[in-house]
Amino acid sequence: KQEVTQIPAALSVPEGENLVLNCSFTDSAIYNLQWFRQDPGKGLTSLLLIQSSQREQTSGRLNASLDKSSGRSTLYIAASQPGDSATYLCAVPSGYSTLTFGKGTMLLVSP
């Protein structure tokens, strides 16, 4: 059974810092990995999808890397802003269509 772990569970940083969120998964036989953002009381916004054949994906200040062999992914946020404050979730496919989620990293960026 796939298990997804995210570290740290919570992170508080001052504005402008570069930061790294970590995600690990137990079953490396995945064909993609997805990072999401969730604001309090809201649904999920897809940030980045990395295919298993890719090593990283970039979108603006976000960069996600994937190392299947070690079962790890990182989400790098450059020059963090207060608007980045949210919970960040990573998810990997389990079976054909379903996703297994980590518990998330709650990020707070203070002005």
Place this chain on the structure above:
Amino acid sequence: GAVVSQHPSRVICKSGTSVKIECRSLDFQATTMFWYRQFPKQSLMLMATSNEGSKATYEQGVEKDKFLINHASLTLSTLTVTSAHPEDSSFYICSARVIRDSVDNEQFFGPGTRLTVL
């Protein structure tokens, strides 16, 4: 990106009543939709997979007679919580699976429905 909507966004009901939540894909057709439940400070837990025109597949421990799922069209799936009880209070989120550019299994999520059962 693909847009998924949910209605209502928030509902408060009395114990014993039934509540219907709608999930719509607005700008694409979704053969498969998923229903998740999220308790406070917990991650999303898959409840069921809904396929258009067929019966839903429920995860272990989810009562199919309590959580009725209907996926009558390629753009609409509904979740009905029957005879709701306070322990059913949760945040319910749906998602729809998109296949495009040979990319499989990318899911787009609705904004969620906050259910409170008194």
